[in-house]
Amino acid sequence: MAFEYIKEKVYSNQRLTRKEGIALFKSNDLLTLGRMATHAAEKKNGKRVYFVRNMHINPTNICVNRCKFCAFSKTKGEPGAYEMSVDDILDKARAADKSVREFHIVSGLHPDLPFTWYLDMLRALKKEFPKIHLKAFTAVEIDYLSKISGLSVIDALLKLREAGLGSMPGGGAEIFNAAVRNTLCAEKIGGNRWLEVIEVAHRVGLKTNATMLYGHIESYEDRIDHLLKLRDLQDKTSGFQAFIPLSFQPHNTEIKKSAYTTGFDDLKTLAISRLMLDNFDHLKAYWVMLGEKIAQVSLNFGVDDLDGTVVDERIAKAAGGTTDGSMTKDEIVHLIKQADRTPVERDTVYNIVKVWK
């Protein structure tokens, strides 16, 4: 397929098809992809690049699922398994920098903690930190909490929201293709269930993100099909804020792979995501997995968001992530300015806190 034809479509704001998305993945004209993605990003966000001051909290790594790509999860009783009490979580939150605006909270699927424990945790955090946004629980966790509580997804979400839940992160989407998903994480909910849970969250007014785990055993076709399912749901609900491709980190996992994804593939995947997801406002480069340098270069490949300061990231680190899992606000601002973009500090739902001139 001629690249020129796709270019014309991009510059005249026409939606790309599955076939065109696959053709883009098969092309190696990275700089043209970058220019097209930058055009699409600037139409939405100008030169602005967003970040949030946040802190990750992972209350437990004990998980009843055994996803082959995950080096973070442990079985109860296994060396390295941990669970934090609500007091431990409060202590961790108290140690956060006073400027933090978001706690990003995700866990394994714990076999014994009751639903009320999660409500107590949210309430305790909200009581002590009323101004900090709680972005918590992937769709996989919400499905699990609904099962252990005997509540419908909608009722579980309403109770969690009442206790302080502000929005949901985009994890657990992995790759929707059923055969690949079955090889990677047979016990995990299927792709359609992930989409169903997210749709319910959007319907009750909770914003979410979406992710895609790439660079393992999936094909380009699987990546495009994943993006198209997200695009279809976003057409229905407009509830997604940002899309975040997650580059597979292979160490300590059960997936035989000796290398990280390449910078070329990372930039291509980000650019094509920007071009396919014409109804998503934001494309996030998760620097913890990509590395700070590729994340910075990605600002010329359609990215308008660098996530945040993160602090004490554990999931990528367990799988051999090469960054130290936290960046200061000044370091993020420096990366953005050096790429000739405008740093914008935001809150979780993209209200602007500060724009750097």
Ligand code: V47
């Ligand atoms: O759900 C697990 C993935 C996710 C590996 O919404 C791995 O703002 C790569 O979802 N290599 C958690 N990825 C991280 C996540 C996230 C991160 C930052 C921001 C947001 C957001 C969401 O990490 C998991 C899983 O998909 N993951 N193991 C691995 N070896």
